[in-house]
Amino acid sequence: MCGIVGYVGAKDCSEVLVNALTKLEYRGYDSAGIAVFDDGEIRTVKTKGKLDDLRQKLKEVGKPSGHVGIGHTRWATHGEPSDINSHPHSGARVTIVHNGIIENYIELKEFLISKGRVFLSETDTEVVAQLLDYEYDGKPLETIDRVMAELKGSFALGIMFKDFPDRVFAVRRESPLIVGVAEGECFIASDVPAILQYTRDYYLLEHDEIATLTKDGVSFVDERLQPIEKELKTADWDMEAAEKGGYPHFMIKEIHEQPEAIRTTILPRIKDGLPCLDECGITLEELKEFKNITIVACGTAMHAGMVGKYVIEDLARVPVNVDIASEFRYRNPIVGRDDLVIIISQSGETADSLAALRLAKSKGATTLAIVNAKGSSIAREADMLIYTLAGPEIAVASTKAYITQLSVMYLFAFELALAKETLSVAECKRLISALQKMPDAVQYVIENCEEKCKYIATKLVSAESLLYIGRGLDYALSMEGSLKLKEVSYIHSESYAAGELKHGTISLINDEMPVISVATQTDVIPKTISNIVEVKSRGAEIILVCTDACARGLKDGIADYVVEIPHSEELLMPITAVVPLQILAYYTAINRGNDPDKPRNLAKSVTVE
Numbered sequence: 001m002c003g004i005v006g007y008v009g010a011k012d013c014s015e016v017l018v019n020a021l022t023k024l025e026y027r028g029y030d031s032a033g034i035a036v037f038d039d040g041e042i043r044t045v046k047t048k049g050k051l052d053d054l055r056q057k058l059k060e061v062g063k064p065s066g067h068v069g070i071g072h073t074r075w076a077t078h079g080e081p082s083d084i085n086s087h088p089h090s091g092a093r094v095t096i097v098h099n100g101i102i103e104n105y106i107e108l109k110e111f112l113i114s115k116g117r118v119f120l121s122e123t124d125t126e127v128v129a130q131l132l133d134y135e136y137d138g139k140p141l142e143t144i145d146r147v148m149a150e151l152k153g154s155f156a157l158g159i160m161f162k163d164f165p166d167r168v169f170a171v172r173r174e175s176p177l178i179v180g181v182a183e184g185e186c187f188i189a190s191d192v193p194a195i196l197q198y199t200r201d202y203y204l205l206e207h208d209e210i211a212t213l214t215k216d217g218v219s220f221v222d223e224r225l226q227p228i229e230k231e232l233k234t235a236d237w238d239m240e241a242a243e244k245g246g247y248p249h250f251m252i253k254e255i256h257e258q259p260e261a262i263r264t265t266i267l268p269r270i271k272d273g274l275p276c277l278d279e280c281g282i283t284l285e286e287l288k289e290f291k292n293i294t295i296v297a298c299g300t301a302m303h304a305g306m307v308g309k310y311v312i313e314d315l316a317r318v319p320v321n322v323d324i325a326s327e328f329r330y331r332n333p334i335v336g337r338d339d340l341v342i343i344i345s346q347s348g349e350t351a352d353s354l355a356a357l358r359l360a361k362s363k364g365a366t367t368l369a370i371v372n373a374k375g376s377s378i379a380r381e382a383d384m385l386i387y388t389l390a391g392p393e394i395a396v397a398s399t400k401a402y403i404t405q406l407s408v409m410y411l412f413a414f415e416l417a418l419a420k421e422t423l424s425v426a427e428c429k430r431l432i433s434a435l436q437k438m439p440d441a442v443q444y445v446i447e448n449c450e451e452k453c454k455y456i457a458t459k460l461v462s463a464e465s466l467l468y469i470g471r472g473l474d475y476a477l478s479m480e481g482s483l484k485l486k487e488v489s490y491i492h493s494e495s496y497a498a499g500e501l502k503h504g505t506i507s508l509i510n511d512e513m514p515v516i517s518v519a520t521q522t523d524v525i526p527k528t529i530s531n532i533v534e535v536k537s538r539g540a541e542i543i544l545v546c547t548d549a550c551a552r553g554l555k556d557g558i559a560d561y562v563v564e565i566p567h568s569e570e571l572l573m574p575i576t577a578v579v580p581l582q583i584l585a586y587y588t589a590i591n592r593g594n595d596p597d598k599p600r601n602l603a604k605s606v607t608v609e
């Protein structure tokens with residue numbers, strides 16, 4: 001994810017900006033740059049690559065000398081990693097750095113082109129820079145305010161106007177931004193670690209607030225340009241804690257980042273209320289031709305594929321086979337010219353998934369990669385590519401990558417169903433609108449269920465074995481819940497199709513085997529409840545994750561603990577229902593004294609067979 005920094009003070013600005021950017025490296029990036037007022041002019045130096053490449057370039061061209069500037073590490077979303085697409089971006093009188101996604105940048109770009117503006121890069125950021133320049137009337141705050149009213153999407157911006165060489169402006173909507181303050185200097189940054197080496201005092205910029213930074217201090221206005229007072233915060237974290245944004249572990253931080261991760265992943269792929277995967281090389285004409293789909297992946301990514309199967313088959317009526325990559329690659333699988341093989345991978349480097357991709361290609365199938373890591377082997381070798389835009393996932397246990405894989409599966413299923421004409425445009429628009437609400441729904445679940453899950457986790461601490469049950473999408477989802485729990489808590493668990501229990505597995509049930517049941521799909525809830533009653537009557541303690549609607553219909557005493565999540569579009573329920581399962585796994589691991597970020601015997605990227 002991109003990182004923003006800015007500085008106004010007495011120090012060597014280039015030095016401060018590069019130092020601060022170093023502390024944001026953990027967010028992941030593919031290019032970097034700075035812009036500094038040097039003798040009244042804004043001088044920009046930027047390059048594809050790492051901060052060492054930027055340092056080298058600064059040496060070659062001479063670093064800008066001055067005390068006011070902005071800097072950026074870019075994690076490409078619009079346009080490939082390149083010198084030209086790197087930030088900062090400029091209009092004639094404005095230079096900016098940007099984190100986030102401008103949803104309506106195509107319309108804005110067309111408008112600006114019609115006014116004679118010429119663009120150098122493929123980025124949405126340059127559109128904002130040009131728009132600021134177009135609107136500029138000598139009054140920075142008014143200009144920023146007008147431009148903000150025109151922008152849709154998420155953004156944090158650091159802005160410099162040529163006419164104001166003593167100040168930096170900052171604004172945000174959705175994407176985070178802080179303003180650090182110290183004696184005679186001010187900073188902006190995407191995250192606290194960037195400024196900790198200079199100050200611990202900072203303000204959190206809220207939605208649509210604008211900050212003006214000078215060496216004498218910072219002032220804030222709201223979207224009506226009314227001055228506001230803000231509470232000064234003091235970071236009491238060490239550097240490592242700060243990189244975790246104050247969370248004790250990356251796993252829980254990444255769980256909390258999920259609303260933003262979904263938003264970032266889906267926003268650029270929705271145009272006029274419909275899915276649009278053109279930029280990924282996918283066209284409706286091509287999609288129409290596929291007769292079968294095989295999804296191949298490992299672990300969590302394979303579980304995202306399981307949800308994908310239910311959704312694609314339901315909406316697009318195309319048969320979907322989900323395969324474990326290490327099985328697929330050694331089985332002489334039946335795939336060929338009429339087939340689409342989808343490889344899902346966070347790292348894009350998983351050895352079995354990569355081998356499966358190569359095998360599918362060699363058999364003539366078309367391949368589509370759904371990958372998080374930019375430029376990874378799977379991303380490079382697949383015929384078509386959709387990036388999940390989850391940002392770097394550091395905890396070994398995958399959370400935000402899974403939820404963005406689900407988000408992409410939905411977009412893909414909608415697009416395929418449109419191509420196959422099994423879904424009307426009106427119905428698709430309704431589903432897309434429901435998908436756009438999921439970031440807020442996930443946020444709601446995090447805010448309202450974390451305490452409950454934390455409490456329930458205290459009850460699981462001494463369990464030796466657990467069962468997850470569900471039907472349909474709830475079963476597909478339970479697979480991920482079960483994997484999450486076992487990998488971080490080291491408690492054995494299995495996920496079972498609830499209706500299959502009585503064919504053998506129910507013999508395991510006694511009062512020492514808690515059962516976690518997921519019930520979000522109205523048509524099968526009565527059946528799942530019957531299965532819950534069956535295991536309850538054999539002594540199992542029941543933890544039920546269900547919709548508020550389902551909870552209202554429950555008879556007292558059926559479940560020992562109920563985690564209610566808001567009812568939304570049923571097909572999309574896995575996106576919200578997975579969250580309590582992730583949180584439950586996290587706190588169970590904590591209660592057992594495990595480090596959830598580094599579970600024993602596991603590696604983040606499995607590049608060996």
Ligand code: F6R
Pocket residue numbers: 298299300301302344345346347348349350353396397398399483487604605606
């Ligand atoms: C579990 C987990 C693993 C990965 C699997 C595939 O939390 O992270 O099961 O999902 O190793 O990895 P990628 O997605 O990198 O191919």
